[in-house]
Amino acid sequence: MGGSRATYPRLLLLLSAAIVLVAMIPLFFVVGYVVSTGWDEAVTLIWRPRVGELFRNTGLLVTGCVGLTAVLGTGAAWLVERTTLPGRRVWNVLLVAPLAVPAFVNSFGWVSLTARVEGYAGALLIVSLSYYPLVFLPVAAMLRGLDPALEETAAALGHSPWRTFIRVVLPQLRPALLGGTLIVALHVLAEFGALQLLRFPTFTTAIYDLYRSSFNGPAANMLAGVLLLSCLLLLTLELRLRGHHRYSRLGGGSARTIPRRRLGRATAPCLLAVGGLTALALGVPLGSLTYWLATGSSTSFPIGDLARTTATSLGLGVAGAILAMALAFPIAWLCVRRRGRLTILMERLTYFGNAVPGIVVALALVTVSIRFAPAVYQTLVLLVLAYAIMFLPRAMVSIRAALDQAPPVFDEVARALGSGPLETLRRVTLPLVAPGLGAGTALVFLAVVTELTATLLLAPIGTRTLATQFWGNSSSIAYGAAAPYAALMVILSAPVTLLLTRNRWRSITV
Amino acid sequence: MTSSPMTSSPMIPSQMSASLMPPPLMNSVTVRAVTKAFGASEVLRGIDLTVPEQSMTAILGPSGCGKTTLLRLIAGFEVPDAGQILLGGQVVSGGGRFVAPQRRRVGYVPQEGALFPHLDVADNITFGLTGRERRSGHRVEELLELVGLDPAVRLRFPHQLSGGQQQRVALARALAPGPSLILLDEPFSSLDAGLREGTGRAVVQALKATATTAVLVTHDQSEALSLADQVAVMRDGAIAQVGTPHEVYRAPADLGVAEFVGAAVVVDADLADGAASSDLGPLYVMAGVDAGPARLLVRPEQIQLTGSSQEGVEARVVDVSYFGHDAAVRLQVLASGRMVTARVLGLSVPLPDSLVRLSVTGPVAAYSPEV
Numbered sequence: 001m002g003g004s005r006a007t008y009p010r011l012l013l014l015l016s017a018a019i020v021l022v023a024m025i026p027l028f029f030v031v032g033y034v035v036s037t038g039w040d041e042a043v044t045l046i047w048r049p050r051v052g053e054l055f056r057n058t059g060l061l062v063t064g065c066v067g068l069t070a071v072l073g074t075g076a077a078w079l080v081e082r083t084t085l086p087g088r089r090v091w092n093v094l095l096v097a098p099l100a101v102p103a104f105v106n107s108f109g110w111v112s113l114t115a116r117v118e119g120y121a122g123a124l125l126i127v128s129l130s131y132y133p134l135v136f137l138p139v140a141a142m143l144r145g146l147d148p149a150l151e152e153t154a155a156a157l158g159h160s161p162w163r164t165f166i167r168v169v170l171p172q173l174r175p176a177l178l179g180g181t182l183i184v185a186l187h188v189l190a191e192f193g194a195l196q197l198l199r200f201p202t203f204t205t206a207i208y209d210l211y212r213s214s215f216n217g218p219a220a221n222m223l224a225g226v227l228l229l230s231c232l233l234l235l236t237l238e239l240r241l242r243g244h245h246r247y248s249r250l251g252g253g254s255a256r257t258i259p260r261r262r263l264g265r266a267t268a269p270c271l272l273a274v275g276g277l278t279a280l281a282l283g284v285p286l287g288s289l290t291y292w293l294a295t296g297s298s299t300s301f302p303i304g305d306l307a308r309t310t311a312t313s314l315g316l317g318v319a320g321a322i323l324a325m326a327l328a329f330p331i332a333w334l335c336v337r338r339r340g341r342l343t344i345l346m347e348r349l350t351y352f353g354n355a356v357p358g359i360v361v362a363l364a365l366v367t368v369s370i371r372f373a374p375a376v377y378q379t380l381v382l383l384v385l386a387y388a389i390m391f392l393p394r395a396m397v398s399i400r401a402a403l404d405q406a407p408p409v410f411d412e413v414a415r416a417l418g419s420g421p422l423e424t425l426r427r428v429t430l431p432l433v434a435p436g437l438g439a440g441t442a443l444v445f446l447a448v449v450t451e452l453t454a455t456l457l458l459a460p461i462g463t464r465t466l467a468t469q470f471w472g473n474s475s476s477i478a479y480g481a482a483a484p485y486a487a488l489m490v491i492l493s494a495p496v497t498l499l500l501t502r503n504r505w506r507s508i509t510v
Numbered sequence: 511m512t513s514s515p516m517t518s519s520p521m522i523p524s525q526m527s528a529s530l531m532p533p534p535l536m537n538s539v540t541v542r543a544v545t546k547a548f549g550a551s552e553v554l555r556g557i558d559l560t561v562p563e564q565s566m567t568a569i570l571g572p573s574g575c576g577k578t579t580l581l582r583l584i585a586g587f588e589v590p591d592a593g594q595i596l597l598g599g600q601v602v603s604g605g606g607r608f609v610a611p612q613r614r615r616v617g618y619v620p621q622e623g624a625l626f627p628h629l630d631v632a633d634n635i636t637f638g639l640t641g642r643e644r645r646s647g648h649r650v651e652e653l654l655e656l657v658g659l660d661p662a663v664r665l666r667f668p669h670q671l672s673g674g675q676q677q678r679v680a681l682a683r684a685l686a687p688g689p690s691l692i693l694l695d696e697p698f699s700s701l702d703a704g705l706r707e708g709t710g711r712a713v714v715q716a717l718k719a720t721a722t723t724a725v726l727v728t729h730d731q732s733e734a735l736s737l738a739d740q741v742a743v744m745r746d747g748a749i750a751q752v753g754t755p756h757e758v759y760r761a762p763a764d765l766g767v768a769e770f771v772g773a774a775v776v777v778d779a780d781l782a783d784g785a786a787s788s789d790l791g792p793l794y795v796m797a798g799v800d801a802g803p804a805r806l807l808v809r810p811e812q813i814q815l816t817g818s819s820q821e822g823v824e825a826r827v828v829d830v831s832y833f834g835h836d837a838a839v840r841l842q843v844l845a846s847g848r849m850v851t852a853r854v855l856g857l858s859v860p861l862p863d864s865l866v867r868l869s870v871t872g873p874v875a876a877y878s879p880e881v
Contacts, residue, residue, distance in 0.1 A: 413618055
């Protein structure tokens with residue numbers, strides 16, 4: 001045995017490299033397509049008024065959502081973490097809960113009540129209501145970890161609370177705030193279902209429509225290229241910020257409790273604000289679902305159909321989660337235990353998977369499978385592979401967090417106490433990482449069950465999932481018939497979402 | 511630095527006797543010419559060390575000197591590039607042999623204890639025992655008692671213990687399988703100063719009670735001097751000196767070691783017949799250095815102050831750091847202007863700006879001036 005820390009186990013390294021290549025299929029597809037199309041053709045495909053309109057729509061929506069989620073997420077996080085707001089624990093859960101309602105279910109809830117939410121304003125409001133928890137979670141975690149001495153020092157230097165917030169607190173929140181809003185931006189770029197229902201066309205919905213109408217036309221692929229490029233740009237930005245982020249959380253988990261600001265007479269308005277936010281983000285979609293379940297004229301409970309669909313979704317969720325975790329494990333293990341230039345590169349490459357929208361993954365897999373492996377086209381294998389590719393980064397983050405629970409020193413102590421490598425794995429490593437792996441599997445499972453875009457494109461004919469059944473019914477305005485499927489998705493998501501309110505899992509972006 | 515670190519040092523009896531010792535006994539550790547590099551950086555450059563059985567040896571050195579790597583090599587977590595490591599006379603690393611850590615019967619107590627967070631105290635302690643011994647569990651109370659803990663903690667989980675308690679449980683866990691050797695990697699560095707001494711003493715008592723050989727890695731001089739039977743001072747991947755705590759402190763191999771193991775006042779003087787006259791008055795020099803110019807090591811506690819007597823050198827008190835039990839007094843010698851620090855008992859501390867007379871008691875170590 002080599003003993004030196006820099007050596008990689010050869011087999012594991014090869015396996016990981018192969019997995020990274022599979023995960024990069026969408027990227028290869030887009031790059032390959034653009035290159036084979038040629039510059040002139042690409043320009044004519046992209047330089048059209050329609051594309052300009054899409055570009056404007058998408059840009060307006062992304063910037064609007066980033067601004068709105070930043071305000072909503074930071075405000076709510078500050079109220080919950082730093083003030084004497086009554087019922088903070090309940091609000092903490094309720095403010096994260098919208099993550100259990102997929103954005104397309106949320107917009108269904110609104111649009112089935114009133115058509116007035118169609119268009120930009122409605123899309124901005126509803127998408128922001130769905131995604132503000134992605135800002136709330138990191139900002140709340142950051143606020144909790146801030147050293148109260150900094151604010152006390154500012155106060156001692158004569159700053160008013162408001163000036164202290166602007167000059168001391170906000171600059172420290174910047175990494176969490178920018179990181180969170182960039183994740184929001186990536187989600188908005190990739191969002192399909194919600195915007196389709198709200199009739200607000202963006203790149204993603206346009207690609208879907210082009211694909212449906214002209215079946216894999218060059219225009220769709222080229223737009224996918226533009227979309228992927230925008231996402232990659234945003235992610236590069238996020239990655240750079242994350243580098244600073246780690247340093248800015250020095251001495252996290254200070255034992256001192258942070259003094260909370262007394263709200264006094266502002267209590268009622270503040271309660272009204274978080275209450276209103278919860279009502280809009282959670283109350284409206286859930287209320288609307290309940291309404292359609294109870295009274296909708298098209299509501300019928302096809303128990304057999306619901307059961308079969310639920311079973312299919314559960315099966316796909318489990319298969320996708322297990323495959324994603326299995327593919328991510330060797331890479332994550334190498335990254336944690338054999339940190340080196342090569343493993344960092346692999347980690348970065350898989351991380352870029354975060355930027356690839358489901359629609360691009362789906363388009364890529366359709367094209368690549370028809371061309372190279374027609375046997376898997378229109379099979380569940382391809383669909384599960386798509387899930388695994390899409391959610392590989394999420395699985396990686398969970399496994400890394402889990403492996404951090406079992407640092408090598410525990411292995412060494414066990415070895416010194418006479419345990420061989422296998423016994424150490426059984427008695428020390430696995431018990432330590434199992435909860436983390438379980439939580440990671442649950443998170444990927446949640447993502448698969450509520451995934452719509454890739455499922456619509458890749459599900460073999462006759463395969464019905466909760467998401468596709470919901471979509472089929474809601475887009476044909478059979479709201480009552482769509483409601484039970486949406487309700488089942490929310491019920492399946494709720495327990496996993498609760499995990500995110502626990503401190504340990506806050507860092508995992510959804 | 512060269513392979514022999516003691517070119518210009520006073521006599522160090524134990525280092526000479528180390529190589530002349532009888533063949534290693536059951537639980538001794540012998541390290542012979544061990545080297546280790548990580549990539550381009552050479553961490554250990556030819557280490558020779560003998561740890562006599564049933565004693566505690568402290569490896570003392572600043573961070574980055576390679577002391578932890580040496581410990582990991584003895585444990586078997588790393589493989590030496592060259593040289594040999596013997597446990598109880600058996601080669602465990604080197605010469606084509608490598609015994610896996612789980613077969614070395616070596617107890618390991620890492621920094622901050624590293625108790626298994628998913629197991630309670632009892633299960634942590636019995637981790638290294640066989641299945642049957644584990645189930646009977648009667649060793650747990652004995653071991654807890656040994657390390658000075660209330661048997662009631664057996665059902666607690668690591669996060670419910672204080673830092674000192676965690677360290678004691680980690681030691682009990684390492685002692686449970688009856689190892690021939692215990693390796694302690696900075697085990698007290700994470701503890702508060704108040705806890706450190708008590709925990710250290712409890713550890714030494716438990717090791718003595720079980721007649722276990724121990725190697726303690728530390729960067730804390732007082733910890734090494736107060737706990738160990740033998741101190742090995744490490745510097746830049748090599749051993750600078752091995753000796754009893756007293757030897758290492760009173761007769762350091764060179765001035766570098768002297769300044770690392772304690773506060774030092776260095777005086778230049780001419781030697782003749784084992785004595786020297788300096789601006790601190792007459793000094794009596796330990797044997798081993800020839801006549802001529804030399805540098806002398808005076809420890810602050812050797813400097814005695816008197817208020818009125820006519821003996822000694824006149825000095826002015828610049829300032830005083832009062833610690834209660836004792837005090838550090840910074841003085842300026844009037845004749846030469848030299849600043850020295852004296853360590854005096856807390857009972858009689860002079861006032862700043864007062865004039866005192868100082869004299870040096872006890873023999874001082876001498877070094878060639880080129881060092």
